[in-house]
Amino acid sequence: MAAPLSAWPWENLGIFKYLLYGPLLAKVIYSQIHQEDTFMINWCLHILIISALRGALHIFWSSFVNMLFLTSNRRINQQGYDFKQIDKEWDWDNFILLQASIASMACYIFPSFIENVPVWNTKGFITILILHVGISEPLYYWVHRYFHGSYLFTHYHSIHHSSPVLHPFTGATATILEHLVLTTITGIPMMGSYMMGCGSTTLIYGYILAFDFLRCLGHSNVEIVPHRLFEIFPFFRYLLYTPSYHSLHHIEMGTNFCLFMPLFDAIWKTLNTNSWDLHSQICTNAGKKGRVPDFVFLAHVVDVSSSLHAPFVNRAFASLPYAANLAHMLFLPFWPVAFMVMLAMWARAKTFLVSFYNLRDRLHATWVVPRFGFQYFLPFTQEGINKHIEEALLRADRDGVKVISLAALNKNEALNGGGTLFVNKHPNLRVRVVHGNTLTAAVILNEIHKDVKEVFLTGATSKLGRAIALYLCQRRVRVLMLTLSTERFHKIQKEAPLDCQSYLVQVTKYQAARNCKNWIVGKWITPGEQSWAPKGTHFHQFVVPPILSFRRDCTYGDLAAMRLPEDVQGLGNCEYTMDRGVVHACHAGGVVHLLEGWSHHEVGAIDVDRIDLVWNAALKHGLKPVSSVTKQKFNVR
Structure with missing residues (x-):
């Protein structure tokens, strides 16, 4: 049985809890x-x-903390925010709803305190500062220490300390009892100033927002207070805590209990002796290069709406698979801002870090090329895009990155030959360049049942289409290759063993597949073209964007992807439309390349003989297929 006041009364309402603001809103609209x-x-x-x-203040702080391209060298705890912590802190804003309810009740019970209140009162700011320092700070200190007692900590305060990495939402995540106590502590200066006749509207806004700002500061995990300030004004270190100061409380919980002023820890001898050294160390190291990732996935922006799926925009939204319709509705007001930010990134002409995770004690990072998807198909932009990618490869090479994997459009055959352009231009690259298509082909091929005798393949002469066709024909599977180019078809056919070439058949129309129930789609097909498939057809696909699920009497596979091993740490965002912990196969291909320690580049045409090798290596390292067909085949749970 839960302890009294440890659970929120509206915790089962989900998003409907915001309806509790309804009476206030209705009162305003009625007036x-x-x-x-x-x-x-x-x-x-x-x-x-x-x-x-x-x-908004908490969300802006959250965005700043997750701007790794700005804050990575100032982070106190280098671990990432994982899904478990994000879910635990999902309802971080409960305290705002609680205090809004208390404030509305106070207005009705004590109307004389708020009637005829001026907008500004200078004496009020002096009064509230004295009351905060003289009452709220020491009161919070002792209450906080009591909450670290055995019973109170176990049943109430342990929730706040269960988050491994501090975040502005961590400071807001607590039980209802803790927030009732905190509401009382913050209310004392405000009520006191009103009782003394010094209250004002500006005072209320200023004190509440300043209080939240400092709470977010202490839980930000990013040290932004310059150490030089304490060197010039030594006593100031006792008047304002820092993120590094408060982080020590979550490491050594018997120290640094203060609200915002370390002075009270010094008075009652609970000040952590490492506080100033840690602050100095982090500030000194901020100007140095941080830890170099072992692996980089070089992604790109699909469109403006998808750019809003980045962790630094909204952590909760990024922790769920991207849904275009939902994104358009919820984030439409932010679309112009996102567009301007992307233009700024474009003008900066550099890739930027958006997320990272740890796997087998190796840092895996995602860098993004600030280019929209449609730009990759404009002839006059291709040179600039290749320059972006090349600069990212050279930067990775200089930094000591071991493997860099190219996302979908960054390895486009027409753009750079699947990365061949860069490897040929820079033959001495130490970083291994990987397009990851070998594992992509393996994922698609292992979705196809062993007893299948015939498949229909669109995008048949593409890099992936060629590898899939050659692999299947060696399994004695008849491949209907949709292509109008006889020359390209014969070129691929000649690569197959002589006794397997007859299994490759050129077709030029979709009608040729009207009796084939296994379609492998590598080129976008319209609903009209899908209509030629017989009832019960399964559409495997490696086309971006995925085809429309038009046929209700058919089934549709997802894009090739794999689930990362269970020992991955610090992963807290979904890769575009993928589920939690799932990455595109080209991303997973780079991970396998790193874990295996392979020294070759994986660029250009796919080596068909390596498909099984890469697939088995992925399974060996704990990566799992995610399609229902492959799960069934390999008994993956």
Whole structure:
């Protein structure tokens, strides 16, 4: 049985908990319609505005913390935020709803305190500062220490300390009892200033937002307070805590209990002796190059909406698979901002770090080329895109990255020959360049049942189409290769063993597949073209974007992907439309290349003889297929 006041009363309501703001909103709307203007209605509006500002403040802090391209060298704990922590802190804003409810009730119970309140009162700021330092700070210190007692910590405070890496949402994640106590502590200075006749509207806004700002600062895991400030003004270190100072409380929980002022830890002898040394060390190392990733996945932006799926935009949204329709609806107001940011990134002409995770004690990072998907198909932009990719490869080579894997359009055959352009231009590259298509082909091929005798293949003369056709014909599977180019077909056919060449058949129309129930789609096909497939057809695919699921009497496979091993750490965002822990096969191919320690580049045409080798290596290292067909085949749970 849960301890009293440890669970939130609306924790089972999900997103519907925001309906509890309804009475306040209804009161404001009613007053506008009926032209009422009372102090009570004004304060209902103020409560809603303050709640919105508090939410925005926390979200902006979250975005800043996740801007790894700005903060990676100032991070205190180098571990990433994983899905478990994100889910645990999902309802971080419960305290805003709680305090909004308490404030609205206070307005009705004590109307005399808020009636005829001025907008500004200078004495109020002096009063509230004295009350905060003299009452709230020491009171919080002792209450916090009591919450570290055996019973209170086990049943209440341990939730706050269960997050491995501090985040602005960590500071807001606590039980209802803790937030009721914190509400009382923060309310003392505000109520005190009003009782002394020094209250003002600006005072309320300023104190609440400043309080939240400092809470977010302490839980940000990014050290932004310059150590030089403490060198010039030594006593200032006792007046303002830092992220590194508070991080020590979560490591050595018997120290650094203060709210915002280390002075009280010094007075009651709980100040961690390493506080200033850690702060100095992090600030000194901020100007140095951080840890170099062993593996880099060089991704690209699909469109403006998908760019909003980055972790630094919204951590919760990025932790779920990207859904275009939902993104368009929820983030439409932010579309212009995202577009301007992408233009700025484009002008900066550099790739930027967006996420990382640890696997087998090796750092795996994702860099993004700031180019939209449609730009890859414009002839006049290809030179610039290749220059971007080349600079990323050279940067990885200089930094000591071992393997860099190219995402879909970054390895486009027409763009750079699947990475061949860069390897030929820079023959002394130490970083291994990998297009990952070998594992992509392996994933698709292992979805096909052993008893299949015939398949229909579109995009048949592409890099993947060629490898799939050659592999299947050696398995004595008849491959209907859709292509209008007889020359390219014969070129591929000649690569097959003599006794297998007859299994490769050129077709020029979709009607040729009207009796074939296994379609491998490497080129986008319309609903009309899909209509030639017989009932019960399964569409395997390696086409980007995926084809429309038009036929209800057929089944559709996902893009080739694999689930990362269970020992992956710090992974907290989904790779575009993939599920949690799942990455595109080309990404997984680079991971396998690193884990195996292979020294060759994987560029250009796919080596068909290596498909089984790469597939077995992936399974050996704990990567798992995600399609239902392959799971069934390999008994993967």
